[in-house]
Amino acid sequence: MLKSKLILGSACVALACLALPAAGQSNGQISLVVPYPAGGGSDFIARTIAPALSKALDRIIIIENLSGAGGAVGSNRVLQRPADGRTLLLGSPNEVILAPAVNPALEYKPDAFRLVGPATQTSQVLVGRPNLEAADVRALIARSKAPNTDAVSYGSVGIGSLYHVTGAVLAAETGGNMFHVPYRGAAPLVQDLMGGQVDVSFLPLAGNVLGLIREKKLKAYGVAQAERNPLAPEIPTLGEVAPELKSFQYPTWAGLLVRAETPDDEVRKLQAALKQALSDPQVRSAIEASGSAVAEPLSLEQAKDQYRRETEQFLKIVADRAISVN
Structure with a gap:
């Protein structure tokens, strides 16, 4: 256990060195939780946007790779921290909607999160x-x-x-x-x-x-x-x-989520920072080179509506097809 913590800590410190705001301008740090091991697709997105996001927010961003249970371990960790916008999840419908829908044993439900905005969209x-x-x-x-x-x-x-x-x-x-x-x-x-x-x-x-x-x-x-x-x-x-x-349309996204109780003002700040980060030419080039598209920025209401619609859509599919891990 100690060894794994040391390895994780080293990874976080390494990334923090890459995602530092200008010297003397830091307003604290933000944790960006990736619910999968380093080196995967979600980790790539997080490490791609983190430096530009750090600059936009004027805060240090530390990535935490917390894998396990199909993304549920990292997702649940976000919910154990304050709803102050300082702990973000790099997530997708897989972790926040589908995982709790098919596994009643998980401690959270989709409505425990709110969407800040997608970073990438993938066919x-x-x-x-x-x-x-x-x-x-x-x-x-x-x-x-x-x-x-x-x-x-x-x-x-x-x-x-x-x-x-x-x-x-x-x-x-x-x-x-x-x-x-x-x-x-x-x-x-x-x-x-x-x-x-x-x-x-x-x-x-x-x-x-x-x-x-x-x-x-x-x-x-x-x-x-x-x-x-x-x-x-x-x-x-x-x-x-x-x-x-013709109507069979299921593109997927990966983006930033926070606890549902996070105040609107904090979410707006994160949305503005994500929009700025995704406009960075280096960020866009890296995302597109990976095969994904850069997602369009969302307003507060658009993000709420998208998350609500997708939650309703996937919960209905799971219920209608009786999909369960049990």
């Missing part, structure tokens, strides 16, 4: 094993409905993850014979997709996924959103190919 892309016979998503749907054929397996990074939920909605809306195969993380899932052990999966169109698609190691069927991703214009939307999927 979800439906991919298949490279030797899957279906040429496009229409053929995939037809295969899943064909009599006397095996069910289509769809993998995800875990029960109740966004990619599980999106796959479950696809199966329900198309009436296909599909079954879920949960994995412990993206690496083994992608490995099995490339090796042909699982048929399809939704994945974020970021990191190495686009490269694997272009190298023909994964077969891309389409993105789950209204328009093509400008970073991969060769990949159609699912609705372009299958008209019944």
Whole structure:
């Protein structure tokens, strides 16, 4: 335990050196909790925006990597600290909405948080094993409905993850014979997709996924959103190919959240700082190079409305499909 604390402390100090405001101008420090280990996608976003966010807020920002329970450990830690805007969560719908929805044992609910604003927006892309016979998503749907054929397996990074939920909605809306195969993380899932052990999966169109698609190691069927991703214009939307999927839109985001009780004035300050950070050319370039888009700034009311709508949407999906870790 002591060793892990020392390692974490070293990581935090290292980042703090990168995210310092001008000398003599600090107004205290802010903790930015990343609910996953260093080196992952969430950690990358946090470390990308932290220096610019620190400058905008005129405060030191320290990153805390607190992983465990699919992001629930770090998320819960934020709720154990004062609602003063000095502890932020780098989160997504996975940790703050879906995790407590599918796991009643967690100590928090989605309404324990409020959204400051997204930092990145990422397409979800439906991919298949490279030797899957279906040429496009229409053929995939037809295969899943064909009599006397095996069910289509769809993998995800875990029960109740966004990619599980999106796959479950696809199966329900198309009436296909599909079954879920949960994995412990993206690496083994992608490995099995490339090796042909699982048929399809939704994945974020970021990191190495686009490269694997272009190298023909994964077969891309389409993105789950209204328009093509400008970073991969060769990949159609699912609705372009299958008209019944026109409204099948599940892009995802990662951004800043705080405790729900955080005063509006503090949230507005954080929103202004996030807007300034995301306008930094170096920040934008790094985010776009990773495969994600820079999110549009939100007002206080827009953030409240987006979080409310997505909470209602995902809770209904989870309830309707009886998705649970139990």
